[in-house]
Structure formats: C-alpha cells, structure tokens
Amino acid sequence: MHAVKQQMVMALIGAMVMLVSSVCFGSGIPDRITINSIQQYYAGVDFNHASHINNLKDCGLCHHHTTGAQITDPNCVRCHKNSGAQAVVSCKGCHSPTPFSPEELKLQRDQHPPIYHMDKVGLKAAYHLGCVGCHKKMGAPTGCQDCHKRNENGDGIFHSGKYAPKAPAKQKTSHH
Amino acid sequence: MIDRRDFLKGCLACSVTAASIGVVGKNAFAAGSFEGYPDAMGVLVDLTRCVGCRSCEAACNNEQKLPEPDLPFDDESVFAEQRRTTPKAYTVVNKYETADKNPLFRKLQCNHCNEPACLTSCFVNAYTKTKEGAVIYNAKVCVGCRNCMIACPFDIPAYSYSSAINPLIKKCIFCYDTRVKNGRPPACVEICPQQVMTFGRRSDLVEMGHERIKNDPAKYVDKIYGEKEVGGTSWMYLSSVDFDKVGLDNHMQNEPIISNVKDFLGMVPMVLSIWPALFTGIHLLATKNKGEHGDHDHKEGDQQ
Numbered sequence: 001m002h003a004v005k006q007q008m009v010m011a012l013i014g015a016m017v018m019l020v021s022s023v024c025f026g027s028g029i030p031d032r033i034t035i036n037s038i039q040q041y042y043a044g045v046d047f048n049h050a051s052h053i054n055n056l057k058d059c060g061l062c063h064h065h066t067t068g069a070q071i072t073d074p075n076c077v078r079c080h081k082n083s084g085a086q087a088v089v090s091c092k093g094c095h096s097p098t099p100f101s102p103e104e105l106k107l108q109r110d111q112h113p114p115i116y117h118m119d120k121v122g123l124k125a126a127y128h129l130g131c132v133g134c135h136k137k138m139g140a141p142t143g144c145q146d147c148h149k150r151n152e153n154g155d156g157i158f159h160s161g162k163y164a165p166k167a168p169a170k171q172k173t174s175h176h
Numbered sequence: 177m178i179d180r181r182d183f184l185k186g187c188l189a190c191s192v193t194a195a196s197i198g199v200v201g202k203n204a205f206a207a208g209s210f211e212g213y214p215d216a217m218g219v220l221v222d223l224t225r226c227v228g229c230r231s232c233e234a235a236c237n238n239e240q241k242l243p244e245p246d247l248p249f250d251d252e253s254v255f256a257e258q259r260r261t262t263p264k265a266y267t268v269v270n271k272y273e274t275a276d277k278n279p280l281f282r283k284l285q286c287n288h289c290n291e292p293a294c295l296t297s298c299f300v301n302a303y304t305k306t307k308e309g310a311v312i313y314n315a316k317v318c319v320g321c322r323n324c325m326i327a328c329p330f331d332i333p334a335y336s337y338s339s340a341i342n343p344l345i346k347k348c349i350f351c352y353d354t355r356v357k358n359g360r361p362p363a364c365v366e367i368c369p370q371q372v373m374t375f376g377r378r379s380d381l382v383e384m385g386h387e388r389i390k391n392d393p394a395k396y397v398d399k400i401y402g403e404k405e406v407g408g409t410s411w412m413y414l415s416s417v418d419f420d421k422v423g424l425d426n427h428m429q430n431e432p433i434i435s436n437v438k439d440f441l442g443m444v445p446m447v448l449s450i451w452p453a454l455f456t457g458i459h460l461l462a463t464k465n466k467g468e469h470g471d472h473d474h475k476e477g478d479q480q
Contacts, residue, residue: 038369075391099371100360100361100365100366100374100375100376101359101360102359102360105376105377108376109377109380118384118387119374119384119387119388121371122371124369124371125368125369125370125371128369128370128371129225129370129371132227132370142227144229144250144369157234157235157237157238157249158231158234158248158249158250159234159237159244159245159248159249160248160249160250160251163248164248165244165245165246165247165248
C-alpha cells in the first residue's frame with residue numbers, strides 16, 4: 001500500500017515536471033540566435049541555442065537567475081535566492097550595447113540602491129566573458145575567428161588579409 | 177650714503193618679508209597636493225580579463241590616424257619581446273608569463289597622471305591636464321627637448337626620431353579631441369571584446385575596483401595600481417599577480433613627481449628677490465667701514 005502511494009506521488013511529480021518543462025520549452029525559447037552586435041568588423045554568429053541547452057541543461061550558467069534557475073553566486077544570492085523567472089531573459093535585455101555612453105553612465109550612477117548591478121558589463125563583454133570563459137573550461141574553440149569571421153572592414157582596421165602591410169616584412173621571430 | 181640705522185631697518189624689513197613669504201609659500205605647498213579634478217574620467221583595467229587580441233592597438237591606430245604598422249594587428253609574434261610605446265603606436269600590448277602558466281597581457285599607454293611629471297617638466301607649457309582627466313599636449317609649441325620623456329615615471333612619451341625636419345613628442349591623449357571631450361569612451365575601450373577596460377568617473381572606478389577585490393579576494397591582488405601611485409593616475413589596474421610581474425613598478429612613490437623638486441623650486445624666487453637686497457646691504461655696510469678705513473689709510477699715505 002505504502003509503495004503504491006509512493007509510486008503515485010512520483011508519477012504526479014514526474015507529470016508536473018514534464019508539464020512545467022513543456023511549458024518552458026514550448027514558450028518561444030529560440031533554437032538558434034543570431035548574435036551580431038559587432039557586425040561592423042565581424043560576421044554575425046549563428047548561435048545554436050538548442051544544442052547549448054542540451055549540453056549544459058542548467059540555464060543559470062548563462063542566464064543568472066532570470067530563468068528561475070537556482071542561483072549559487074554568493075553575491076547574487078544575497079537578493080536573488082528566491083527570485084522567480086523574469087520577464088526579460090535575453091542578454092541584450094539587460095546588457096547595454098553602449099555601456100559607457102554618457103546616458104548609460106548617468107543611469108548607473110543614479111541607481112537605487114547604488115551598489116547593486118553597478119559593475120554590469122556591456123553586451124559585447126557579456127557574450128565574450130560568458131562564452132570564452134566557458135569555452136576555455138570545456139575545451140571548446142576560443143580563437144576570435146573560430147566563432148565569427150572578420151569581414152573586410154575588420155581586416156582593414158587590423159591591417160590584415162589584403163590590407164596587410166606591404167612594406168618588407170620584418171624577420172618574423174619564431175613563436176611558440 | 178646709507179647709514180647704519182637705515183641699513184639695520186632695511187635688514188629687518190627684508191627678513192620680515194622673507195618670513196611672511198616663507199609662511200605663505202609653505203601654506204600654499206601644504207594645500208597644493210592636487211587630488212585630481214572631481215569629475216575627471218578614468219579607466220579601470222582588469223588584467224585578468226585580457227586575452228591579448230590586440231584589438232585595442234588596431235582601434236588606436238585607426239582612431240589616431242597613425243601610420244601603417246610593421247605587422248598586422250592579429251600577428252602574435254610581437255609578444256616574443258617586451259615592446260614600448262612609439263610614435264607609430266600610442267598603445268602596445270605585452271605578454272607576461274606567470275607562475276601558473278596562464279600568461280597575463282597588459283596594454284601600455286599613457287596613464288594620465290593627476291599631477292603629470294611630463295607637464296611639470298615642460299618649459300614651454302605644451303602639456304595640459306584637462307578637467308576630463310586627459311593629459312594632452314600642443315605639438316605646435318613643442319620644441320622637442322625630450323624633458324618629458326625623462327620625467328615620465330612610466331616611460332610613455334615617444335619621440336619621432338625618424339622625422340628629420342620636425343621631430344616631436346607623441347603619446348596617447350585619451351582620445352581627447354575626438355571622444356573623451358564629448359563624453360564618449362576612448363577607441364581602445366570601446367573595441368575591447370572582454371571589457372578589460374571600464375570607462376567612468378575616476379572616483380567611481382576606485383570604488384568599483386575595491387568592490388571587485390572584495391567580492392573575489394582569491395582572484396585579485398589587494399591593490400589598485402594607480403589609485404595612489406605618483407599622486408594618482410586616471411588609468412588604474414587590477415591584477416591577479418604582483419604588479420612588478422606585469423612590468424609595473426610596485427615601489428613607485430605615492431607623492432607626485434613634482435614633490436621631489438617643489439620645495440627646492442619654491443625657494444628660487446625667494447632667493448632671487450631677497451638675497452640681492454640682503455647682500456647689497458651687507459656689502460654696503462662692509463664697504464662703508466672699509467671705505468672709511470681705506471680713505472684714512474690714503475690720507476695717511478698722502479701725509480707721508
């Protein structure tokens with residue numbers, strides 16, 4: 001009798017988990033995301049969101065507490081221990097593409113209370129610090145052009161590719 | 177002829193003036209340690225974030241319209257040696273090997289001191305510290321004496337030796353003309369993919385730096401380099417290793433460079449104004465006695 005009850009509870013929990021996850025995954029979570037905040041110099045990244053979800057399982061690794069994931073960072077836990085899922089989940093929803101514009105600096109100064117989220121990085125850095133940091137740990141690619149090919153404009157400012165210096169190249173020192 | 181009483185009066189007046197100048201001067205020096213303009217901007221450089229991509233060098237070259245580099249900016253062979261700033265590159269990234277095999281990279285450029293030694297040393301007043309925090313210079317008045325190169329504690333100003341006609345000093349100006357003057361961040365800060373550099377009001381950055389150290393004491397050395405060094409700099413650094421391992425002098429004085437010569441230089445006008453009067457007085461007094469004596473001698477001689 002006891003065992004039957006336990007099985008029923010388990011089944012109920014299982015059904016709820018499935019329901020919750022189907023709601024989550026059914027509610028417009030994109031499978032692919034185009035990241036093109038630096039398309040001035042690099043081609044956009046066709047980010048495979050679905051495979052990252054499948055590999056990592058934990059949304060909080062990238063999305064902090066915003067998806068309702070359990071938060072472990074001791075600094076964030078102080079306020080967000082029980083924060084539920086937020087309306088805004090995307091990176092660009094919080095991280096500004098122009099973190100140092102006069103308007104953005106003023107916003108940060110006028111924040112109340114002033115100490116929280118004061119040191120929030122811009123959008124480009126949110127991508128790079130998040131992606132490259134994790135890629136290093138996981139042994140995934142970390143080179144600039146492993147993720148996004150530099151375009152012609154980028155080659156121009158890097159003086160690379162067809163814009164490489166034509167002056168007699170200095171004896172290249174061997175590099176290890 | 178000055179008589180003894182007048183001379184003594186003169187001496188007394190002189191010494192009173194000298195004393196009062198001395199007191200005023202001393203007060204002026206005491207109040208003279210300049211903490212920087214209150215709204216000056218700065219940059220906090222977090223060395224733990226830099227991956228050595230050299231985008232900042234490329235952006236600087238582009239923004240400042242500098243000549244074509246010798247090698248492309250994505251060529252990593254430049255890390256084989258420690259480079260310094262040149263007339264063609266106002267910023268360069270160097271690589272530093274560390275004990276735990278994860279190399280650190282550091283971008284070199286002008287640190288934009290609160291009390292710049294270059295400015296102090298320049299006798300044609302080519303340098304200006306702007307209220308935004310930038311140390312800029314007027315190339316039109318530069319005579320190419322290179323005093324600033326010797327004065328700079330960070331070896332930043334470079335000299336265009338290759339120019340035969342008009343060699344000049346060249347250095348990072350914090351993108352003052354094109355960006356910082358209008359409240360926009362410098363080109364290197366804007367292009368950095370990792371936000372190694374945080375641009376903001378200097379006073380906020382000091383607070384932010386200490387907050388980062390507090391939140392992750394295992395990651396950082398407990399010091400912001402440039403908060404106090406040589407009287408404070410607009411560009412400051414956080415590091416995971418001792419600063420002397422990344423090419424920054426960890427024993428830099430906290431006093432501005434000008435303090436090393438300020439007391440001496442403060443005496444110069446005093447010496448110039450008082451000593452002539454004082455010694456003229458002494459001379460007159462001495463020669464008066466001597467003159468009378470000499471005349472007497474002469475008369476005696478005449479008599480003989």
